[in-house]
Amino acid sequence: MNTSTPLLETRALKVSIAGKPVCDALDLKLAAGERLAILGRNGAGKTTLLTTLAGLRAPASGELLLAGQTYAALGPRQSARCRGWLAQQREDAFGSTALETALTGRHPHLGRWHWESADDADIARQALAAVGLQGFEARDVLTLSGGERQRLAVATLLAQAPQLYLLDEPIAHLDLNHQIALLELFASAAQDGVAVAMSLHDPGLALRFADRALLLHGDGRAEEGPVAAMLTAERLSALYQHPLLAANIDGRSCFIPR
Ligand SMILES: Nc1ncnc2c1ncn2[C@@H]1O[C@H](COP(=O)(O)OP(=O)(O)OP(=O)(O)O)[C@@H](O)[C@H]1O
Numbered sequence: 001m002n003t004s005t006p007l008l009e010t011r012a013l014k015v016s017i018a019g020k021p022v023c024d025a026l027d028l029k030l031a032a033g034e035r036l037a038i039l040g041r042n043g044a045g046k047t048t049l050l051t052t053l054a055g056l057r058a059p060a061s062g063e064l065l066l067a068g069q070t071y072a073a074l075g076p077r078q079s080a081r082c083r084g085w086l087a088q089q090r091e092d093a094f095g096s097t098a099l100e101t102a103l104t105g106r107h108p109h110l111g112r113w114h115w116e117s118a119d120d121a122d123i124a125r126q127a128l129a130a131v132g133l134q135g136f137e138a139r140d141v142l143t144l145s146g147g148e149r150q151r152l153a154v155a156t157l158l159a160q161a162p163q164l165y166l167l168d169e170p171i172a173h174l175d176l177n178h179q180i181a182l183l184e185l186f187a188s189a190a191q192d193g194v195a196v197a198m199s200l201h202d203p204g205l206a207l208r209f210a211d212r213a214l215l216l217h218g219d220g221r222a223e224e225g226p227v228a229a230m231l232t233a234e235r236l237s238a239l240y241q242h243p244l245l246a247a248n249i250d251g252r253s254c255f256i257p258r
Pocket residue numbers: 017018020040041042043044045046047048049
């Protein structure tokens with residue numbers, strides 16, 4: 001891959017669900033080191049768009065490129081090495097340990113007949129430690145709290161070590177301390193050269209932890225640009241269809257519903 005090739009690119013991407021438009025003609029480029037926050041009201045289509053970007057549902061039309069290639073050209077294994085997908089819902093039908101779960105992140109890197117190696121186990125342990133789950137290796141996933149399970153899902157993604165992270169509400173279920181720790185973790189990963197696209201409900205956190213914002217209006221209109229230009233009280237009031245006040249406290253911006 002040419003280093004100037006975006007890790008994610010959409011050209012005139014049209015996405016809709018059940019006859020409802022999510023975006024009509026989205027042109028997006030996300031390069032290594034960039035973080036994009038996706039915002040919109042409930043039902044605007046954030047999950048639908050992210051699932052499409054993850055290659056898990058087809059767009060209505062337009063092009064979607066991952067590191068310059070289509071999902072079809074990459075195939076499932078190479079796609080999984082390129083992009084990691086954090087879904088909103090998790091289904092654990094059977095018990096397995098936290099370490100075994102984090103190790104599944106290594107599967108795209110294993111040969112067809114290979115088992116996980118000691119190196120893979122080390123990577124998975126480091127990923128658990130990165131989200132504060134050291135000491136949880138032997139715990140059954142079915143016994144984890146909602147926030148612990150969310151952090152385990154993130155650890156599994158870190159073990160996968162993709163270039164592009166697609167995160168659907170990554171801070172759901174997390175307390176304030178872990179919300180900031182997780183967003184800082186992805187900020188640091190971006191500094192190391194990954195790209196991140198994530199849906200967030202808090203515009204203040206989006207302003208602080210993303211470089212760019214994509215606003216989905218829920219009727220096919222999508223606006224994208226630098227956070228400073230996109231995350232203003234005026235635009236956000238229009239987006240959420242509720243008047244918001246911008247406030248600045250100790251150099252941190254937040255938006256307060258009127
Ligand atoms: N299988 C389906 N059939 C019909 N409508 C659907 C289906 N799946 C999703 N939708 C609708 O599509 C719209 C977009 O859903 P989506 O989950 O992408 O929104 P979202 O922006 O992520 O919302 P939230 O903030 O509530 O998570 C919603 O109105 C939802 O009810």
